[in-house]
Amino acid sequence: MANNKQHRPNPDDRSDNVEKLQSMVQNTIENIEESHESMQFAGPEEREQIEAKNHRREESIEAFRAEIKDEASSRENGFK
Structure with missing residues (x-):
């Protein structure tokens, strides 16, 4: 049975992107912080893995913050 409905994309709702990104940074x-606590009980290999993961997390935070600036600017300019 064929579906004759056309799929339409949802409208681009960026109104809460800044808040979502800020929440992602906080998380x-x-x-x-939690990984620093678990490192106390980790062996050398696991410590190295945790440190590598934290490095990637810090890079993500930088990217989130750059995106927050872009989104805030877009919000001020009316999402143009």
Whole structure:
């Protein structure tokens, strides 16, 4: 049976992107803090893996913050 409905994309709702990104930054920071606590009980190999993961998390935070600036600017300019 063929579906004759056309699929239409949802409208681009960027109104809460800044808040979502800020929440993602906060969650990532919390993950880093929790991993520091778990490193106390980790062996050398696991410590190295945690440190590598935290490095990637810090890079993600930088990217989130850059995107927050872009989104905030877009919001101020009316999402043009």
